[in-house]
Amino acid sequence: MPQPSNVRSTGDFRADRRYEYARAAFDERDFEAAADLARQVIELAPDFAPAQAMLGRSAAELGSQEEAVEALRWALTLEPEDALGVRVDLARLGALAPDEAITDGYVRALFDDYAPKFDQHLTKSLAYRGPELIADALRRACSQRMRDYRFGLTLDLGCGTGLMAQQLAGSCAAIEGVDLSPRMLEKAEKTKLYDALHEGELVTFLNSRRMGEADLVVAADVFVYMAALDPVFREAHRVLEHEGLFAFTVQAHGGEGFVLGEDARYAHGESYLRGLAEREGFTLVIFERVSTREDRGVPVPGFLCVLQRAS
Secondary structure (H helix, E strand, C coil), X not given: CXXXXXXXXXCCXXXXXXXXXXXXXXXXXXXXXXXXXXXXXXXHCCCCHHHHHHHHHHHHHCCCHHHHHHHXXXXXXXXXXXXXXXXXXXXXXXXXXXXXXXCHHHHHHHHHHHHXXXXXXXXXHCCCCHHHHHHHHHHHHHHHCCCCCCEEEEEEECCCCCHHHHHHCCCEEEEEEEECXXXXXXXXXXXXXXXXXXXCCHHHHHHCCCCCCEEEEEECCCHHHCCXXXXXXXXXXXXXXXXXXXXXXXXXXXXXXXXXXXXXXXXXXXXXXXXXXXXCCEEEEEEEEECCCEECCEECXXXXXXXXXXX
């Protein structure tokens, strides 16, 4: 699973060195050595959460579920904001509900660490094109609805470094972005494309906005870190003016509702998205199967949606 890679110190040189050995062993899939070294670190620094997480993940790979759950829960107790992302591991082990797996703290830490290499890694290594696909879908949606490809106030949810704003440049009267990661927002600020940038959780951000003030709400590959989408659909509907558009991408799965995938991202089902759109007062303009990125060279299945506020 994606994990923040920043390394912290225990304050004990011996423990730090053993932890680095444990990380190397884990990366080489020598889980017995990684678990043994993690136990040695814990003996020297019992409150070092990364070592507890390492022990938990190594034990899980070795099939020692009881030890894994105990270590992971202890890591979570030590760091409740879960910057290490151990809640995902606990969910995979059946020790936590899937919809409780990903927290704001984990996403913030992940993308703060990811920010310096984000654009290059996404576009080069992962062949990422979510914003490009959304912009193209919006052009087609505007054509279908016989409206100009021009938007009033636009809200960019999970704006990251500003890739979506780059695709919409010149098409919005104003655009504001929100993201959990301050380092990603620093990158977005450098684009000079945003009228305002906000640090925070996207549903809370939407809740703070005035009813009917926005013409467009966009979310490029953001909902992969959210389980139930009901609150964001509800708030997007509230902040949009009549006939305003809501465009987004998600990862897809063939069943009902949502699932937590092996890639530590949520995938959402077609019937769930269609039903939610209808319940919240949206008209479906575009609903397509797409792939916004690759994983080890294989396209990741997804959905591309453009909804219009109908009521």
